[in-house]
Amino acid sequence: MENNKPDNTELEPGKAHIIVDIIEYVPNSVVIKTIIRKSTGNISIMSFDSGEGLSVKTSPFDAFAQIIEGNAEIVIDNVSNHLESGMGIIIPAHLPNYIKPNGRFKMIQTIIKSGYE
Template structure:
């Protein structure tokens, strides 16, 4: 589906990405100069190591549960919740159970 979904056509975001054993799967839905929208599926125990990004990002939890660490402070996030990750703040993510998220990154100030 990477950049192949036509605008104005509905689709089931939950079914658009599948879990893979011992893996993190990602799929870019939209990639523009102004930002990106990416789906992720994390198997239990998988994660993203601490890093920073030069732009604000929003994590919208679609399924499961994860721990998001922002600036050294852990936050438990569950299906239906969102968390905003500010630009230039170190963050990491660890799936405490299988976990799907929609990541929206906003480029700009």
């Protein structure tokens, strides 16, 4: 079950933050909090409760996903990648990808839009 709950409040600039504590787990949900939103890209933190993932999608932009708590399986163009806390992966533009449920985890996703004008 995919239940996205976006939070578009950006973090206070110039102040240090404990990234893993910025977002909480919500039962049966994927929670998304945007940290920075600019015309050239954005950075979001996501929390996934056990059994929650994201369905197949394709983006016109490259993205970088970094696991900050727990572990996850990210499938890119039918290739499975198991990531643990501290690991990251570039998800290339135009390739189908999804996040497979694999227990609770948190991640940061950075989308870069420049260079696609």
